[in-house]
Amino acid sequence: MIGDKAGKATFVEVCSDKGAGILDQAVKAGALKTEPADPKGVEMRGKVENAMLKLGDKWREKDFASLGTGRERLKKILADTSRCIKCYSCIENCPICYCVECSTKKPHFVTPGQVPPSFMFHLIRFAHIADSCINCGQCQELCAMDIPNSLHMHAQQVELEKMFGHVPGVDMKLPLLALVEEREERDRLAATGSDQIFNIFK
Ligand code: SF4
Numbered sequence: 001m002i003g004d005k006a007g008k009a010t011f012v013e014v015c016s017d018k019g020a021g022i023l024d025q026a027v028k029a030g031a032l033k034t035e036p037a038d039p040k041g042v043e044m045r046g047k048v049e050n051a052m053l054k055l056g057d058k059w060r061e062k063d064f065a066s067l068g069t070g071r072e073r074l075k076k077i078l079a080d081t082s083r084c085i086k087c088y089s090c091i092e093n094c095p096i097c098y099c100v101e102c103s104t105k106k107p108h109f110v111t112p113g114q115v116p117p118s119f120m121f122h123l124i125r126f127a128h129i130a131d132s133c134i135n136c137g138q139c140q141e142l143c144a145m146d147i148p149n150s151l152h153m154h155a156q157q158v159e160l161e162k163m164f165g166h167v168p169g170v171d172m173k174l175p176l177l178a179l180v181e182e183r184e185e186r187d188r189l190a191a192t193g194s195d196q197i198f199n200i201f202k
């Protein structure tokens with residue numbers, strides 16, 4: 001913030017109806033006070049944001065280059081994940097993971113007690129999350145073995161975005177393989193204990 005609000009207020013950009021609703025509720029509850037931002041401050045913020053986005057793109061290019069491409073990328077991911085101790089931190093802290101019955105805990109997929117787990121453990125995460133990963137970084141930040149999990153996942157998400165055009169965290173329109181509303185889905189999972197969204201064997 002600039003002017004008399006510097007150090008006393010913060011700039012909040014509302015990007016969705018859901019966000020606007022949350023802000024409205026906070027204002028109504030007396031937790032926040034809002035007022036229109038100074039146009040000069042908005043302009044300055046736009047410039048800083050652009051600079052940060054450019055910096056982010058540069059780092060992403062560098063990080064993706066470190067993964068290589070094709071078979072080389074697969075080998076790198078296999079080598080990185082061979083350090084895994086199956087602590088589940090990446091799964092427990094991912095905002096996209098919601099299954100009650102986690103496939104990584106099914107013995108026919110991942111052998112119980114085997115450390116490091118087979119690559120299937122990571123393949124399950126990739127298959128379930130890659131199209132929806134918002135690159136929040138939690139799975140990497142909290143990995144006990146310093147495995148660059150979010151880099152692995154984000155690299156795959158970018159490829160899927162190129163193929164299907166879906167932008168996770170932003171785009172709620174098709175094309176999506178399956179659109180699931182979290183609250184209803186959690187209720188359904190809690191009621192049935194089944195993680196099968198669609199029963200393909202019917
Ligand atoms: S970076 Fe992606 S996979 Fe990792 S915790 Fe965040 S949303 Fe989940």
Ligand code: SF4
Pocket residue numbers: 083084085086087088089090091139142143144145146147149
């Ligand atoms: S957080 Fe790291 S060590 Fe733990 S299960 Fe995930 S990849 Fe493996």
